[in-house]
Amino acid sequence: MxxxxxxxxxxxxxxxxxxxxxxxxxxxxxxxxxxxxxxxxxxxSEPSEEYKAMMDDLLERQKNGTLETIPIDEIRKKYGISRKTVD
Missing domain, CATH: 1.10.1220 (Arc Repressor Mutant)
Structure with missing residues (x-):
């Protein structure tokens, strides 16, 4: 280039x-x-093909009800982040 x-x-x-x-x-x-x-x-710029494929997979799993998620409060607790720090 x-x-x-x-x-x-x-x-x-x-x-x-x-x-x-x-x-x-x-x-x-x-x-x-x-x-x-x-x-x-x-x-x-436009996202990479790998990123698009990953997002398509996540959206498909969400649509099918097979996407596993973790509540934000559990993530905050795991990393010691208080709500005040984030919000």
């Missing part, structure tokens, strides 16, 4: 915050920005 260069302008405060985050991840600012933008773009 090809690459395209774009010039962007950000205010100084945004740059400071992004530089700190980049350092926390041991990345350069340029690399961190590319990472953020590419991940955001992937979130907008």
């Amino acid at each position: 090809g690459k395209t260069k774009k010039l962007i302008e950000l205010d100084n405060r945004a740059i400071e915050v992004l530089e700190k985050q980049a350092k926390l991840q041991k990345r350069s600012l340029k690399n961190y920005l590319e990472f953020l933008i590419e991940n955001t773009a992937l979130n907008f």
Whole structure:
């Protein structure tokens, strides 16, 4: 896949915050920005075939009454999450 260069302008405060985050991840600012933008773009893209197949299977099992679920309160209890933390 090809690459395209774009010039962007950000205010100084945004740059400071992004530089700190980049350092926390041991990345350069340029690399961190590319990472953020590419991940955001992937979130907008169509789900993978594997994901679609998994969801189709879950929906089919729900329709047939064979899907097993766990109540959210049990999950919260298992992981020590209080309702206040989540809600």
